[in-house]
Amino acid sequence: MTPLLAELSAIAAKAFVAEGFLETLGFVQRSDRPDLAQFQCNGALSAAKPARLSPRAVADRIASRLRAVSIFSKVEIAGPGFINLDVRDEVLLARLLAFTADKNLGAPRTGESKTAILDFGGPNVAKPMHVGHLRSAIIGDSLQRIFRANGWTVISDVHLGDWGLQMGQLISEIGHRGLASVYFDRDFSGPYPAESPVSMSDLEDIYPAASAACKSDPSRLEEARLATAELQAGRAGYRALWQHFVNVSEQGLTREYGSLGICFDLWKGEASVEPLIGPMIADLKARGLATESEGALILPIDEPGDRKELPPLILLKSDGAVLYGTTDLATIMDRVRSYHPELILYVVDQRQHTHFEQVFRAARKASYTGNITELEHAGFGTMNGPDGKPFKTRAGGVMKLYDLITMATEEAEKRLSEAGFARDYPEDEGKEIARKVGIAALKFADLSNHRVSDYVFDLTRFTRFEGKTGPYLQYACVRMRSILAKAAEAGPAPEMRVILSTPAERALILQLLMLPSAMAGAEHNRAPNILCDYVFTLAQIFNRFYTEHHIMSEKDEGVRSSRLALVRLTLSVLTKGLNLLGIEVPDRM
């Protein structure tokens, strides 16, 4: 089915075309003035100037054509030339019926037969995930859900940071500590032990020490660089040790992402493209694209007419090691060959924007993108503490993601018990509710901000359960379930037939029908906050409906079952919207 706004826009577009104007002028949106109309079209205002007509004159012509279309109950011209539109109740009900019958709830098929690769997550091997990883995970996951729902074939890749300097730092630190000496013995011919010499908690201890050592001692940094280069050059013991790091880390990361309800199709990393790098470098050299400069191999990507100077992409450092730009470039080549995607979308910190500009240019320059693949960086802002600086623990250290989730869950648990919720539920269920509520608080707070702006991370505010929060939305769902359960007790559901007679019902139906447009808008702008606004508004409108119409005490059976049908539909729409944000809804609270 066509989203209602698209349907209305198409009708208006036809009217504009019939009057000799551009089709795009027919764009119809929800009215800014709900007191005046349900929908509005502003096309007449922009059509007027080039046509040397007054906006009212254009609006008159369009309006008279629209009046001939039976879908509208009202077509009015207001102000300088706005065309205000109301849709007939019968039409709303007919669209609602089709919407209800559609198992995809009218999802726009914008991604039909198209493939998108979503690159997000980007955790580092051997380092615990911290709050900095939260945004990429939450936003990326929501986008993958939205793209999939809109018909895209989505391939998500966690893209581990597993091939850079931090690997060399770890290896040399382990060497210094004298752990696992067999991996450092050049005469050892294998096989290496199957069991990892270090656990995840060992790594969590070793990495900060290694990092600190390299910072304070230049000779240690040099050692780490050498180890990195040797690892990349294929030194067997280092490779074996590295494989242990990766295996151990993946286990921890899977659990961590799992606790957030986030899945990836691919667990590739920078190292995955290692076999492609040699041939790629050779190819770039052969075609004269890569040149040597100050001992390093670079790929200049600046173009005439640039507003700013863009530094070249460094392919090989002077010590022969590769950088993440090199692996990113090879990864594009790999993805294009393997999947022929229409889009590769990177959900990565906005601070890396220049890096992606460099890599994208390099890919185009080297013709690695094929002719259909669009490369896009969907950057996001930083998460700051209440002081406006990057979020830290009280002690000033990096806040681990695991601890953060625990804090949110505990806070949720506290609030639930204060409010007397879930008091008589089994302990397991209570814990599960607290987990869902805590995660919902975190996710909704993050997603409801515009992607690119920084936001203040304030756990007290996030876990507050009033107002525009995840828990408010969950609570609305739970109330709907509760009504439906009561109704089911009272008897089997009668024939579902929606009657539209009150403003609260009309407002609810209109909002329900806007789901597809919200999904399309969120995809188009790569902006889950559009969907957040949608679900929040829906919940608000529902709560108004809920307050105004007491369903179970309604005497008229037809009206009661009609309203129950609306509750049922609202529940599925709200649940779906929350699902697209990666938020789970408990059965009861």
Place this chain on the structure above:
RNA sequence: GGCCCCGUAGCUCAAUGGAUAGAGCAACAGCCUUCUAAGCUGCUGGUUGCAGGUUCGAUUCCUGCCGGGGCCGCCA
């Protein structure tokens, strides 16, 4: 220094070039013998950082300035 992003109500944030710039929180006044009051209703709150420009119309686009953050060849 060059470039990128941001600047909106007391606070946290929205708003494809359109009407009276919206929510939430906070403050204030109401609403629970009825489906979960984590709710609903009403009310208060604005020179959209500043100055120009384009436009019938600018929070939105352009220029300059101020303030905050970030990036600027061998970290990711």
